[in-house]
Amino acid sequence: MSMEKQKKIDVPVFSAVDKELFAKEIYPLRKPTVLKGVPLGPCVEKWTVEYLAKMGGDKEVKIHVSTVPQMDFLHKNFIYRTLTFNEFVQRAASTEHTEFFITKDESYYLRSLGEDARKEPADLSKQFPELSADFQIPPFFEPEQFFSSVFRISSPGLQLWTHYDVMDNLLAQVTGRKRVVLYSPQDALHLYLAGDKSEVLDIDFPDLEQFPEFVKALRYECILEPGDLLFIPALWFHNTLALEFGVGVNVFWRHLPLESYDKKDPYGNKDPLAASRALQAVERALGVLEELPDDYQDFYARRMVLRIQSKAYTSQLTERVQGK
Known part of the structure; x- marks a missing residue:
């Protein structure tokens, strides 16, 4: 295309x-x-x-x-x-x-x-x-x-x-x-x-x-x-x-x-230490959700998405969409 x-x-x-x-x-x-x-x-x-x-x-x-x-x-x-x-x-x-x-x-x-x-x-x-x-x-x-x-x-x-x-x-x-x-x-x-x-x-x-x-x-x-x-x-x-x-x-x-920064990163492409910990925490959380039935997994995963969205979608994104 x-x-x-x-x-x-x-x-x-x-x-x-x-x-x-x-x-x-x-x-x-x-x-x-x-x-x-x-x-x-x-x-x-x-x-x-x-x-x-x-x-x-x-x-x-x-x-x-x-x-x-x-x-x-x-x-x-x-x-x-x-x-x-x-x-x-x-x-x-x-x-x-x-x-x-x-x-x-x-x-x-x-x-x-x-x-x-x-x-x-x-x-x-x-x-x-x-x-x-x-x-x-x-x-x-x-x-x-x-x-x-x-x-x-x-x-x-x-x-x-x-x-x-x-x-x-x-x-x-x-x-x-x-x-x-x-x-x-x-x-x-x-x-x-x-x-x-x-x-x-x-x-x-x-x-x-x-x-x-x-x-x-x-x-x-x-x-x-x-x-x-x-x-x-x-x-x-x-x-x-x-x-x-x-x-x-x-x-x-x-x-x-x-x-x-990760001191063991010679290329400058490893995620910052705090970001790595956060991503690992998300993986652990998703693993914990697997202990629940599918419908509960879906519901609580959606709650997690909503919480993360509150951090991800900033005023800068709104400005970009509006073409500013």
Whole structure:
């Protein structure tokens, strides 16, 4: 089905944003925003395929390899392989490969990892110090809030699954063009969630027999040009499509009190500790209800829904429905 029936909203664009403008006019709205004209350093001009291959050298990187460009993390339609960085970059930049793992038109994706991927967040200055010197992190948050800087490289046409993160995030599109589609946290009930990911893989032509509610979600969309930044507030769902071979850097920072986060989370996508406890409590409560007959289960589950709705439906949702 065409997504003409799903309402589309253009992500607002700001130019020449500094820390004060970001703090006063953009950040408090808690909505995705494209930021143009923010200095990212010489990376925008320097990060060609040849330069990246030279500077990255023989460092080995773990990559995703897929026979199709639409990667699906829920069903794992890709394999993990290891290549030297210079070989990976050259393969990812081309659409047909003389050397390959599965097929000659396979797609590649790199999400940089910490030195100990199970414990350490990614940090461009540690994993790729030669390249990090070219990249300037926008000073929109305090240094002590910094969590990670994730280096990403995508084959042309590569599309990543829809998911949310629990930290605020700046996506710097250094080279190449990228389409980003986003959905509000308030549309979570329409996105068919499995953990932090949506089960709707094809957001452009979804199976509405399988996912009938998806059409109700408001679709925010933007095209990132080289040098653009996208502010993605925590909990906003996002889906990226590389329109060209491209290189980007995600910068995540902690905006909640430090004790809110799971210390064993190197990716920034584990739910805050209080949220995890609440979700576990719901599962326990539903388990307790199973001790009752079906009609009682139904009645008391509906009471629980009503109680949760009183927390979920805010004035912001009313404003959105009214188009404010």
